Amino acid sequence: MGNKIIELKNISKDYDVRVLNKINLYVNENEFLTLLGPSGCGKTTTLRILGGFEYPTEGDLFFDGKNINNVPPYKRQINTVFQKYALFPHLNIYENIAFGLRIKKTGDGIIKEEVKRMLKLVNLEGFENREIDSLSGGQQQRIAIARALVNKPKVLLLDEPLGALDLKLRKEMQLELKHMQREVGITFVYVTHDQEEALTMSDTVVVMNNGEIQQIGTPVDIYNEPENAFVADFIGESNIIDGIMNEDYLVTFLGRTFKCVDYGFPRNENIHVVLRPEDIVMVPENEGYIKGTVTSTIFKGVHYEMIVNVGTFEILVQSTYQSSVDDRVGLKFTPDDIHIMSKETWSE
Amino acid sequence: MVKRNLHKIYMGLIFVFLYAPILVLVAYSFNDSTSRGNWGGFTLKWYIDLFNDRDIKTALYYTVIVAMLAATIATFIGTFSAIGLYNFKKKPKAIMVNVNYLPVVNPDIVTGLSLMILYLSTNMKLGFLSMLLSHITFDIPFVILAVMPKLKSLNKHLTEAALDLGATPLYALRKVVIPEIMPGIITGFLIAFTLSIDDFVISFFTTGSGVTNLSIVIYSMARRGVKPTINALSTLMLTVVLILLFFINKRSALVEGQKNNGGIK
Amino acid sequence: MNKKQKFFAYPYVIWMFIFIVLPIVLVFLYSITTKEVNNIKTINFTLNNYKLFFDPLYIGVTIRSINLALVSTILCLVLGYPIAYIISKIHSKHRNTVLLLFILPMWMNMLLRTYAWMTILGNNGIINNFLNMLGLPSIRLLYNNSSIIIGMVYNFLPFMVLPIYTALSKMDQHLVEASHDLGADNRTTFLKVILPLSLPGVISGIIMVFMPAVSSFVIPRLLGGNRSLYIGTLIENLFLVTGDWNFGSAVAIMMMLIILVSMSILNRFDVDKEGSGSNLW
Numbered sequence: 001m002g003n004k005i006i007e008l009k010n011i012s013k014d015y016d017v018r019v020l021n022k023i024n025l026y027v028n029e030n031e032f033l034t035l036l037g038p039s040g041c042g043k044t045t046t047l048r049i050l051g052g053f054e055y056p057t058e059g060d061l062f063f064d065g066k067n068i069n070n071v072p073p074y075k076r077q078i079n080t081v082f083q084k085y086a087l088f089p090h091l092n093i094y095e096n097i098a099f100g101l102r103i104k105k106t107g108d109g110i111i112k113e114e115v116k117r118m119l120k121l122v123n124l125e126g127f128e129n130r131e132i133d134s135l136s137g138g139q140q141q142r143i144a145i146a147r148a149l150v151n152k153p154k155v156l157l158l159d160e161p162l163g164a165l166d167l168k169l170r171k172e173m174q175l176e177l178k179h180m181q182r183e184v185g186i187t188f189v190y191v192t193h194d195q196e197e198a199l200t201m202s203d204t205v206v207v208m209n210n211g212e213i214q215q216i217g218t219p220v221d222i223y224n225e226p227e228n229a230f231v232a233d234f235i236g237e238s239n240i241i242d243g244i245m246n247e248d249y250l251v252t253f254l255g256r257t258f259k260c261v262d263y264g265f266p267r268n269e270n271i272h273v274v275l276r277p278e279d280i281v282m283v284p285e286n287e288g289y290i291k292g293t294v295t296s297t298i299f300k301g302v303h304y305e306m307i308v309n310v311g312t313f314e315i316l317v318q319s320t321y322q323s324s325v326d327d328r329v330g331l332k333f334t335p336d337d338i339h340i341m342s343k344e345t346w347s348e
Numbered sequence: 349m350v351k352r353n354l355h356k357i358y359m360g361l362i363f364v365f366l367y368a369p370i371l372v373l374v375a376y377s378f379n380d381s382t383s384r385g386n387w388g389g390f391t392l393k394w395y396i397d398l399f400n401d402r403d404i405k406t407a408l409y410y411t412v413i414v415a416m417l418a419a420t421i422a423t424f425i426g427t428f429s430a431i432g433l434y435n436f437k438k439k440p441k442a443i444m445v446n447v448n449y450l451p452v453v454n455p456d457i458v459t460g461l462s463l464m465i466l467y468l469s470t471n472m473k474l475g476f477l478s479m480l481l482s483h484i485t486f487d488i489p490f491v492i493l494a495v496m497p498k499l500k501s502l503n504k505h506l507t508e509a510a511l512d513l514g515a516t517p518l519y520a521l522r523k524v525v526i527p528e529i530m531p532g533i534i535t536g537f538l539i540a541f542t543l544s545i546d547d548f549v550i551s552f553f554t555t556g557s558g559v560t561n562l563s564i565v566i567y568s569m570a571r572r573g574v575k576p577t578i579n580a581l582s583t584l585m586l587t588v589v590l591i592l593l594f595f596i597n598k599r600s601a602l603v604e605g606q607k608n609n610g611g612i613k
Numbered sequence: 614m615n616k617k618q619k620f621f622a623y624p625y626v627i628w629m630f631i632f633i634v635l636p637i638v639l640v641f642l643y644s645i646t647t648k649e650v651n652n653i654k655t656i657n658f659t660l661n662n663y664k665l666f667f668d669p670l671y672i673g674v675t676i677r678s679i680n681l682a683l684v685s686t687i688l689c690l691v692l693g694y695p696i697a698y699i700i701s702k703i704h705s706k707h708r709n710t711v712l713l714l715f716i717l718p719m720w721m722n723m724l725l726r727t728y729a730w731m732t733i734l735g736n737n738g739i740i741n742n743f744l745n746m747l748g749l750p751s752i753r754l755l756y757n758n759s760s761i762i763i764g765m766v767y768n769f770l771p772f773m774v775l776p777i778y779t780a781l782s783k784m785d786q787h788l789v790e791a792s793h794d795l796g797a798d799n800r801t802t803f804l805k806v807i808l809p810l811s812l813p814g815v816i817s818g819i820i821m822v823f824m825p826a827v828s829s830f831v832i833p834r835l836l837g838g839n840r841s842l843y844i845g846t847l848i849e850n851l852f853l854v855t856g857d858w859n860f861g862s863a864v865a866i867m868m869m870l871i872i873l874v875s876m877s878i879l880n881r882f883d884v885d886k887e888g889s890g891s892n893l894w
Binding site (some may be wrong): 051052053072073074075077079080082083084086087088089091099100103104145148151 | 785787790791792796797798801802806809810
């Protein structure tokens with residue numbers, strides 16, 4: 001990764017209420033960074049501030065080291081792929097892609113070449129004279145990307161660009177987008193509420209909630225070491241259990257004390273324990289660390305998803321073996337599978 | 349910010365242009381001076397003149413009667429025609445819809461004189477009946493135009509569901525289709541009524557033998573020059589319109605409020 | 614829906630034939646005959662009515678009417694586009710109120726709205742009174758082309774503003790953002806995105822203003838006096854004063870033709886604009 005191309009310092013945005021609160025974030029050159037969070041978490045607002053469609057109420061925005069707080073969108077070297085593509089209905093595909101180049105008074109010959117190159121990049125060669133409404137959603141998506149990339153922006157912003165596509169097409173486009181990003185070698189800032197999408201495509205994931213950043217990290221970090229219960233809950237499915245950190249490497253929850261790999265908490269601190277459903281192994285009752293009764297079992301295609309009542313808590317377990325409702329079972333996991341989160345990190 | 353202010357100034361000037369003439373009429377209706385130039389003090393005498401004016405009273409009577417009758421009949425015919433036309437095959441439907449459009453896109457003067465020719469060619473006497481028939485004719489297309497979109501957006505399976513549950517087609521029409529397209533029917537009626545109340549050109553060509561409406565009376569008075577009773581009439585008509593609008597607004601606000609409450613419960 | 618319900622429309626099919634199709638056929642018949650058309654035996658076809666229409670006197674009337682309608686339409690467009698644009702930009706909380714205030718004068722009878730200008734522009738009207746008060750002589754404001762144009766703009770302005778406003782407010786705001794994003798400043802965005810996308814509204818506005826403006830006889834009568842003829846007043850004269858239905862019908866048919874031709878020219882213009890991208894290729 002290279003230098004910081006974009007930096008947000010203490011960015012806040014107020015409408016009637018505060019929608020972004022003191023966002024601090026930087027994006028490296030050539031990085032694929034994803035803003036991930038539920039709807040209303042502020043991810044789209046953050047993106048719109050980067051694009052210049054909204055101005056921050058407080059804080060500073062830097063691009064290549066220069067403050068661009070008050071630079072209008074048409075003077076930024078940033079281009080956007082809009083959520084519903086926002087292709088110009090009165091122009092054909094050629095003119096849509098050529099729009100930015102024409103404004104820069106590029107010569108017709110170069111425009112023709114560039115449009116052709118872009119259509120090749122997005123796998124729609126020969127589509128120049130087609131009208132916008134003759135395209136499928138996936139094709140419009142590609143044209144929107146081509147229209148943005150033809151301007152050779154330093155940063156491409158993508159606002160849930162795959163949201164309107166069906167599952168199969170979405171998976172294909174995920175791979176293609178990632179491929180394109182490597183090919184053109186520019187920075188992507190991507191907004192999505194789909195955690196799987198975020199984990200598949202990104203170099204860096206920024207998890208947001210309630211206008212605040214919850215965690216910044218690589219997909220692996222975010223998944224394996226969620227910093228708080230929100231992230232753990234939002235990324236994948238988890239069991240979040242109240243516990244006490246007795247001392248380094250020793251934690252008590254569900255009435256038993258376990259070895260774990262975490263350390264550095266104050267003694268007897270109240271903490272959250274995260275157990276991923278796929279990390280828990282279901283064993284005969286007498287072999288388990290924890291015993292309980294299966295209360296529901298659902299077939300999910302690849303695996304079964306079962307809920308085991310262990311008295312004070314219902315634990316979600318995924319397994320390729322099925323247990324029947326009312327079966328008594330034992331649950332096992334290794335110290336590696338226990339993730340400890342401090343309770344205070346929720347809002348900071 | 350400069351742009352904002354420019355916008356405000358421009359809209360201000362436009363509103364002056366739009367409202368100045370109306371305010372002048374209202375002010376002069378209370379002016380106790382026949383020469384319009386100077387203010388001769390406050391008076392209600394033009395209103396008294398107005399109430400004693402036989403022509404205006406007759407015209408008012410005909411205006412309201414014709415508008416009520418024409419709008420009601422047009423709504424009835426228009427609604428059923430829309431339902432019928434909706435079931436036509438594509439081509440006949442397109443022809444019918446286009447013919448139906450003619451009175452909408454034709455200039456009023458053409459509609460008026462062509463109807464006049466029709467009546468006089470068939471030796472029909474121009475008067476109340478000819479005016480009423482003309483109003484119905486130019487009202488129906490607007491009712492159909494208001495009802496058609498509602499029919500189009502109607503869930504096709506609604507009627508099927510009703511039939512499936514044992515309703516006869518007519519029962520389904522009465523209990524399912526008509527209630528569903530009611531907003532369109534009411535809109536159609538209101539448009540037809542307003543058009544009838546306001547019509548001048550078509551009435552002017554198709555009426556006769558002492559049957560007039562308010563527009564015709566105003567036209568003939570205005571042709572003879574400015575007359576303060578017209579100012580009084582304008583003020584009264586404006587007041588009626590304002591009161592109507594107020595109630596329509598209040599009603600829709602009320603309906604919306606009820607809807608919202610329902611949603612919360 | 615039920616196939617039998619087709620019958621619901623049959624009465625109106627007959628009604629349409631009698632009150633919409635037949636009258637227009639009659640107008641056409643009158644325009645190509647002399648005198649009455651009631652009696653098949655005495656019917657006498659001619660093209661003289663149309664020939665007469667091309668007499669310099671009546672061609673002058675036609676050109677004068679078209680000119681007047683064009684000037685009014687252009688004025689409505691120049692005044693109305695900014696109004697539509699500004700209203701569409703108003704915060705949604707106040708937008709409907711402003712729109713209502715704008716349409717409100719339309720609810721007043723058209724004759725009264727026209728009459729109101731008589732009291733303002735007349736020799737004894739407000740403006741001249743004000744001039745007299747300043748010691749200036751009265752000017753003749755009423756009964757000329759300008760007073761007719763003022764009356765037309767006043768009456769037809771909303772017909773221009775509403776379709777443009779609808780086109781502008783239907784426009785996806787993201788398209789404007791996309792244009793900014795691709796490097797277009799406000800002026801370029803207006804010229805390359807907003808204006809072309811509102812063109813259908815502009816065209817229906819032009820049609821909705823031009824049509825009543827060219828055919829109106831009330832406004833020229835009340836604000837133009839009796840001094841010069843326009844198509845609308847000519848038709849009214851022929852039917853209601855001189856009773857020359859044959860020539861009157863020919864003039865009416867020609868007027869419909871003018872409107873039809875101008876509408877189709879405008880519609881072609883719209884299509885051309887939409888296809889401009891491919892023409893540039």
